[in-house]
Every structure is written in C-alpha cells, then in structure tokens.
Amino acid sequence: DAKTTQPPSMDCAEGRAANLPCNHSTISGNEYVYWYRQIHSQGPQYIIHGLKNNETNEMASLIITEDRKSSTLILPHATLRDTAVYYCIVSDGSNDYKLSFGAGTTVTVRA
C-alpha cells in the first residue's frame, strides 16, 4: 500500500549533487512530502518536508513538481557520510501519523 515509488539504489560521487527522485502520483491535496534517511542501523533522520513549494534547509533541497505527482530531493554536495537509505513518505502530518517506510533508495556516495 506504498504511496510512493523510489528507485532501489543509486551511486553518487563525493562532492557532487545527488538527485533522488520520488513518484507520488496519488498524493492528495493535504498531504505533505517528507524525506527521512536511515544511516546503517541508526534511527531515521528527518531531512525536509514540503507541500507544494520548493523547500531548502541546511541539509537538502526539495523540488516538488507543479502537479505534485513527483518530487526530487537534492543533496547539494554529497559526502561519504550521506551514504544511507533515503525514504520518501507522503503524509498529512496530523491525521496520518503512521509513517509508511517503504524500501527507499539506497544511496552510496563514492570517493
């Protein structure tokens, strides 16, 4: 019952931007797009979330298409410590508190 689709894996060169795509074609109007990552066996780390406008914080940027059916998480300058599983999750954040962690995208940053 996953609401999002992500590629299973991707590689990125250290120092380059990493662009992680996510499809969420059935997203409803009040649902946000959240991104978390899980670095080997650690707890999921919140990265960023957005509704329809592009968002940027100290960790990443989130680009959401105008129709909101897909989005891209951008890590501007990937480091080896960004190697992790990245999860794209849609949730209305209030009533839909059961975050659904699918398989995510395993990102490997290579030196």
Next chain:
Amino acid sequence: NAGVMQNPRHLVRRRGQEARLRCSPMKGHSHVYWYRQLPEEGLKFMVYLQKENIIDESGMPKERFSAEFPKEGPSILRIQQVVRGDSAAYFCASSPRTGLSTDTQYFGPGTRLTVL
C-alpha cells in the same frame, strides 16, 4: 535541545523473559510513536500515545505487547514472554502536535532487541 532518547540501546533476552524498552521524547513533545524494524525490512508503525493515553495501537501484536506513556517519566514498550521473532530494532519517535497542519516526527536511536 536533546533529541529523542532511548534506552537501552542493546538488549539481550532469553526466550520467555520480559523486555522493557524506554523512550524519552524531545523536550516539549507530548506525543510518542513506536515503530519496529525487522531485519532487512522497513519500519512498521506499532502504537501512538499521548501522556496517559493510548491513541492508536493498531500496529501492536494482540498478545504480549503493551505500551504506556505515564504522566511522569518515559514511555515504555513492554514485551512479555519474548520469542525469537521479537528480535528487531524498536524505534521511538516524538512530535509536538501543535495543531498545525503538519507535525514532524523525530526519531530516537533505537533499541536493538536480541532474543536468544
């Protein structure tokens, strides 16, 4: 501002024993969520609690598992008579539930339970 705290980080139990996992939410957060991650799988929601109330326990196994979040002290996830299939990482998250349209959950480091 300290993050979500969980202890112990690692817990080893023999079959039939009890496991108690503790979670202290972030300062100012009054809502706690527990998730379980079985080996090689994604996190699965177990239970959502507010202080002294269980809001949603639809993800909890019907037997042996219970959770509480007392007025004072941490939230406790209790597993009675553990079996090998309970071996997993248990993560706690907390949120402020400000009533705004979005409410981000922040996760702790997890407790890794191993049942021998």
